[in-house]
Amino acid sequence: MAKAAKKTTAKKDVKETNLVRRVTKRAANKNINAFKSGDTVNVYVKVKEGEKERVQLYKGVVTKIQGNGVARSFTVRKISAGVGVERTFPFVSPALDRVELVAHGKVRRSKLYFLRDLDGKAAKITSELASTKDQAAAAE
Template identity: 80%
Template sequence: MAKETNLVRRVSVKAANKNIQAFSSGDTVNVFVKVKEGEKERVQLYKGIVTKIQGSGAAKTFTVRKISAGVGVERTFPFASPALDKVELVNVGKVRRSKLYYLRALEGKAAKIESELVSTKAEA
């Protein structure tokens, strides 16, 4: 049993994606996804609010919600996916829940999340 646990731990460490900034539920992020079309590969931007983070290790995932043409679209990304190019933190949201399922029922300005004040300059 100990060997199996050790193997899972080693695979989880290797699968970790280094191009992901730390973020939490309620944050607005830019997710850069590698898309393969025929023989060409390009990077596509997916910008939205993180509604949940679940799992641990190699199975850890996060879900991002955005409004596209007036319709809410949610997409789940594995942290260890090779299709993720990078994830940038755009805005830190001020929320008191880890799972933001209530956003699905809200429309317009009601679906906006209050943001925290974050300093962008490095203070010396």
């Protein structure tokens, strides 16, 4: 009789796991092109001011991509008025309108924290401009 009880709890655990997976699974945003750390991207963010909503551009270098599933996010760093500004965006955020790849960066690591200590030309990453052909292929 004890064996029968174990089997039913095992089936229950599988059902709960599937339920969690179904709840946390969310459709990927189709307007986000594939990119990686070191790439320069244009992030279009929906900003609500009063009753009006507009789209604001945030352009910078992707310093890290972290997490997986619903909790996946990426951080973009830009220099604004001589000060480095980093902003983290969740991939499944309704505030994200779209993300466009501007340039492919040539980097050797996935987390680019060292950029925080650099300024001027030293903070530049060797890159190649992304062609429209690359963007069209990534969208498909």
